[in-house]
Amino acid sequence: MSDSSDSLAPILQRVIRQDIQGLHAYAVQPSAGLVKLDTMENPHRLPEALQRELGERLGRVAINRYPAERGDDLKAALAAHAGMPEGCGLVLGNGSDELITLLSMACAKPGAVFMSPLPSFVMYGLSAQLQGVGFVGVPLTADFELDEPAMLAAIAQHKPALLYLSYPNNPTANLWDDAAIERCIDAMAQVQGLVVMDEAYQPFASRDSMDRLRRHPHVLVMRTMSKFGLAGVRIGYLIGRTALTDEIDKLRPPFNISVLNAEAGLFALEHVDEYARQAASIREQRQRLYAALQALPGVQPWPSEANMVLARFPDAAKTFAALKARGILIKNVSALHPLLANCLRLTVGTPDETGQLIAALAECL
Structure with a gap:
């Protein structure tokens, strides 16, 4: 077979959007043999x-049929679990990523703007870009807190259709000040926009946003079963007033949650x-892990409300490489935002994995 890349080039140039051609696909680090x-x-x-028990139960699922009412059973169980x-209504997504895409599609009116503090989850901005929507990122403070004056000014200026607030935030793992969040929510009401409280890490946090959902009709809460313990199952869910969720559900692909995934979630x-x-x-x-990081020379960890700890190292790239050489894979987030210079994000593991990580860090530093 002849090389078709040259002959495909003009076709790709004509039919694939220019901004898509400039993107990189989501990269997953190879992890075989590593902690x-x-x-x-x-x-x-x-x-x-x-x-x-789970294996036997999945074996009885009728995988020859399209998903049907089992998805409704899962929605009811998640609604009860979340309180x-x-x-309110609930929309199921193939992970939170799909829900962010559905929100972007639903709100992508001409001239619309989406907003989020930065650094935060990269999919907020990427999804806006893919829908041709403007995105405004408002930098956090040096300690990764909400810059409330900057946030309120940006909301008043840009009048965003969507404001994403990751609570706890990724990759900083902190819960922002509740009073500042309330004022941002009030400001969004003034410009008639929606606020999405992204609670992916809710199982590890000391506070959540269910009360905000009760008090503010323009607030939605997004959660996932990935951090709950089902990352491989890919189930996200969005809760909001039924008038909102009914509109978003219109965009959900038919049967987006498989019968196996629904059964595993139940x-x-x-x-x-x-x-x-x-x-x-x-x-x-x-x-x-946080206490061990505090004791290391030259290392600055930040308190965490998630299942990860963010820490600044004297040389993040060197530490990342040294840990990988010792069989431990973490995430170097230094390049994601200037505020994250020399920062590493360390997922919390089992007691044995945490011990290995702490020992390896002591050797590296």
């Missing part, structure tokens, strides 16, 4: 008895005690 602490996954497997307020919600035990272990190891 994987780079993507904020729950490190715990199910106990063997539950693994067998969904009266008058199984997990029937065993919340096991996942709560895992979350408690992660919170315990998070404090252990």
Whole structure:
């Protein structure tokens, strides 16, 4: 077969958007044989008895049929688990990423602007770009807190259709000041925009936004089962007033949650005690890791409300390479934003993995 890249070039140039050609696909670091602490996954497997029970249950699923009412069962179970307020609805997504895409599609009116503090989850800005929508990122303070005056000024100037607030934030892992968030929510009401509270890391945080959802009709709460312990299952969900969720649900692809994923999600919600035990272990190891980082010379960690810890190192690239050489994979976020210079993001692992990470850091530094 002859090389078709040359003959395809003019076709690609004509039919593929120029901004898409300039993008890079999402890169996943190879992790075979490494202690994987780079993507904020729950490190715990199910106990063997539950693994067998789940396997038998999935084996009985009618995979020859399209998903139907089992998705409705999952929506009802998630609504009960989250304590969904009266008058609200729930939209299922193939992870939070798909929900962000649906929100972007729904709100991509000509001249629309989306907004988020920065640094934060990269998909907010990318999804806006892919829908041809303007995006305004408002830098956090040097300590990764909301710059409230800058936020309020940007909201008044740009009148965003969507404001994303990651709570806790990724990659900084902190919960922002509640009073500042409330004033941003009030400012968004003045410009008739929506606020999306992205609570991907809610299982590890001390506060959530369900009360905000009850009090403010223009607030939505987005969560995922990935950090709960089902990253491989890809289930996200968005809760808001039914008038909002009904519109967003119109854009959801048919059968976007497979019968196997729905069944695995329902199984997990029937065993919340096991996942709560895992979350408690992660919170315990998070404090252990944070204390160890505090004791290292030249290292500045930030308090975390998620299943990761952000820390600034004397030389992030050197430390990243040294850890990888010792069989431990973390995330170098230094290039994501100027405020993250020399910062590494370390996912919280099992007690054994945390011990290995702490020992390796001591050797590196």
